[in-house]
Amino acid sequence: MSGASQSILVVDDEAQIRKFLRISLVAHGYRVLEAGSGREGLALAAEVRPDLLVLDLGLPDMDGKELLAELRRNSQMPVLVLSVRAGDSEKVLALDGGANDYVTKPFSIRELLARVRALLRRPAQPGEPPGTVCCGPLAVDLDGRRVSLDDREITLTRKEYDVLVALARHPGRVVTQQQLLRDIWGPTHVEDSHYLRVVVGHLRQKLGDDPADPRFIITEAGIGYRLREHAP
Template identity: 90%
Template structure:
């Protein structure tokens, strides 16, 4: 970690969950702020400007998705949803509403800490070019629209490249099917998930990526896809 201590705001109405997260996060070098309700959380987020939010959806004074909508009016702070709501529909709504990742309760603290580390890795500043994303032997050159695998260029169709590039711009993070379809095929195709499945299937063939044990593109069933930050 850098010399600057990163701060995490936990918004959850369960005191035991907040205590567990505080002990675990502090032990890994983070500074932890806590809020037991949505309004308190929004106030703390505005005043303390934390580096990351861990947000429960079932808050006593407002739904977590409502809090997320208010937060996103003027803040792009990374948000990790931590919720007992395990349905795909809830996950998609939260991710499309501005959450960066979603973990269901009960949860593994090792998995949560890994996802926290991913979200706290700062992207390039807006003034810099997008550069190249490397995932083991896979390199996605976002400046020149070029994809190399083991040092050799891979020929992709426009849609194949666009899907891979969108995943590469959010390494380690879930990108929902709706986001991919809306941004690549257009807003009239957000329900045409078969288009996306076909393109991802072709991408995997060209990258030699086994969908049952992927090195690169991981399927989040019923939700979307994410590109690994590092190949296993």
């Protein structure tokens, strides 16, 4: 079992969804808590401090993004949004608002479990030295500002390096286009997505990463990019 001693809080107003998730997660060794409303979820999150929050956006007493904003005032626990809202704008708002990942309903339980494992695997100690992030043969040395592939150093432009580091700081997590453009090009360029596409294209060429079957950089269409935690 993969989740021994790890606790997950499911906040969703649909009892059948909560039951399905509870059965699936418990079967994989996780401890599961449930809340059917936003206020109940916030109270449980503060009291129990679970390792992960699975959050529906359509709650009866508040929008899930409101819950997320309130949670982020004093907690950095990983949050996986699970919602019927499939629009790119909803995903971007949730991810920019502090969600770590986003899965739409109906969903594959295998995919959801993989996303859960990825979020729980990541260390969450603030202030810890970043060190080196590895994705199979790709290594990003955040302290030494070096990138190597198969133990061979790769020469990147400043923007290529900055994009790769932004993804490497959050392995397995989607980083939105707006966030990358804002952080790397500045707030006046948040709509200039072609800048980002060009840099990611050059970065993939240097890493030998096929965009149709990527080993390293995954495109989340209309939303952003994420770096695999483990290369296939």
